[in-house]
Amino acid sequence: MPGAVPPEPQLRADARRNSEQIRSAAIGAFRGRGLAVPLEEVAKAAGVSKATIFNRFGGRIGLIEAVIEEVVTNELFAVIDRARAIDDAGERIEHYLTAIRDLQYRQPAFNDVLLQTYPDSPQLVEICRAGSEANEELVAAARTSGALRPEFTASDLHALVHDNALALKHGRRPLREDYDRRTTYLLDGIRGR
Structure with missing residues (x-):
């Protein structure tokens, strides 16, 4: 049939197995240490x-795009969906910000996405765009309800999350108790009067 796209060739069993081993090794490495883990280490772990x-x-970039859904995207979108499902705008923004900071603490790869460490990846740029959209939506609703200080903006939230990503990526990692306490201070500081 003219103009038909030929089907992609089937991978040999060993090539398919190699691909799955690489994916599995990359997911483990990226989740634990971020997206900049040396490819030599991923290859070694995959055999x-x-x-x-x-x-x-x-x-x-191709490897990151092949696994980013399992490493970051699914969890980020679950946070956004859960926040959107909360009726009270104040509880919604509190859940959202707490969950985002938790994700930042647990998943170094999330900070790489937020910091746009790999700007040549359309998929990572799209994740950032979707996150920014959620920030704007949730902040606008919380401001309208009086749950946030009237001068607090989506840009402020973006800056706080971005700064936190930089601190976690390049600074000394705080103890979890200290980190959570600071999240409480942050929430107290942006709440409406």
């Missing part, structure tokens, strides 16, 4: 050569 990662995924 393949670095060249195999390039052959299968085209390099770091």
Whole structure:
């Protein structure tokens, strides 16, 4: 049939197995240490050569895009969906900000996404766009309800989350108790009077 797209060739069983091993190793590495983990380490954990990662995924960006859903996206969108499902605007923004900060603490890869460490990835840029949209929506509703200080903006929330990402990525990691206490201080500071 003219103009028909030929089907993608089926991968051999060993190539399919290599791809799955690489994906699994990348998910484990990226979740624990962020998206900049050396590809040599991912390859070693997968039991393949670095060249195999390039052959299968085209390099770091292709590998990140192949696993980012499992590493960050699913959890981020679950946070957004859960926040949107809360009726009270004050509780909604409190849940959202607490959950975002928790995700930042637990998932270094999330901070890489927020900081747009890989701006050549359309998929990562889209995740940031969706997050910014949620920020604007939730802040607007919370301000309208009086749950947030009237001068607090979505840009302020973006800056707070961005600054936190920088601190977690480049600073000394705080104890979880200290981090959670600071989240409480942050919430207290932005609440409406």
